[in-house]
Amino acid sequence: MKLNGTRLKEARYFRKMTITDLAEKIGVTKQMISRYERETGEPSLETFQKIVSALKFPVNFFTESDSNNFCSQGTFYRSRLTATQTEKRPSEFYQKAACYIRDYFETMIEFPELPKFDRSFDSPEEAANYIRKIWRLGATPIPNMIRLLEEHGMIIYIAENDSKKVNAHSGWMNIGDRAYFIIALDSNSNNFFNQQFSLAHELGHYVLHSGVNPQIIEKEEYRKMEQEAEEFASCFLLPSDMFKKSICNFENDLEHYIALKFKWYTSMNAMVVRARHLRLIDADTYSKLQKRISYRKWRKKEPGDEKIKLMKPQVFKMAFNLLVDNGLLEPSLLSDEIAMHYQVSLPNEVLSQIIGIDLNKFKGEIVKLKVSNK
Secondary structure, three states: OOOOHHHHHHHHHHOOOOHHHHHHHHOOOHHHHHHHHHOOOOOOHHHHHHHHHHHOOOHHHHOOOOOOOEEEEEEEEOOOOOOOHHHHHHHHHHHHHHHHHHHHHOOOOOOOOOOOOOOOOOOHHHHHHHHHHHOOOOOOOOOOHHHHHHHOOOEEEEEOOOOOOOOEEEEEEEEOOEEEEEEEEEOOOOOHHHHHHHHHHHHHHHHHHOOOOHHHOOHHHHHHHHHHHHHHHHHHHOOHHHHHHHHOOOOOOHHHHHHHHHHHOOOHHHHHHHHHHOOOOOHHHHHHHHHHHHHOOOOOOOOOHHHOOOOOOOHHHHHHHHHHHOOOOOHHHHHHHHHHHHOOOOOHHHHHHHHOOOHHHOOOOOOOOOOOOO
């Protein structure tokens, strides 16, 4: 069997292993690993088995031919400028897997369509107001950003990227002529209010920056896009007129902002920033409020954060259950089905996280009860 060097590198990246790490784990030189990945050398059967064991991917993953039907248009990371490549690489594989899962499910499931905006915007505020209008949200608070985005055709999943700097990212993925917008949340995120803002931020990229490949633009342009997405999120979650009314006469009162978290489903700090942007407080007051937040050690955890549980994506789980309940999918064979369609054998570990269901509990039936003829 011939080893696919690209797949070997992909699996190694996913496990956050260097060439040296993998070489030491399987007992060969790092030069040999490099040769395997460049396909200028072939491992023995024993070494191949050690590779499979070390990286914990299906055997077929390493021998399948790469299909040309998948294309990534780049990923927006909220912390691209500080996050390392090692931190970002597992997320790229999860995104690819999510794209395959959605495309496979779409052969049998009717999903909501992605919205199309045939226009540009002069500012993030204008864009946020426009989306609220066409989605008929008025100026009311948004209690569940995950549900809102899933209702409008966006793919959302939660995965264990184990990154302290990347808590959300998004991007366009294509399979053939079908395009998907995928938003990923890191499982380390344990704060509902920050999750809300992260999702609104990624929606900002969808609305403002479609058609841009973030991996090939300069740092300054990328930084500007991040700022625009941040402003969009603030405007989208906290529409100006209603937000102004809700903090009127309490602009300097942090306790009031804390109470408003449960009205606007947005963090206290995000509301303080929005108040400054709307010039409801001056620079001096803003600075004092930020110092008080730091002094009370509310920078990482605010009062009331624990009172609302994290929301979880539902669409993949609903699609999976619908197919299983109607006899259209044998859960234990999902990886095989995807491999048959796309020539990529995905680990159940990855499929389980993206769908939100532990596939390891579906082992497949070996024996069945006899059907009585009486």
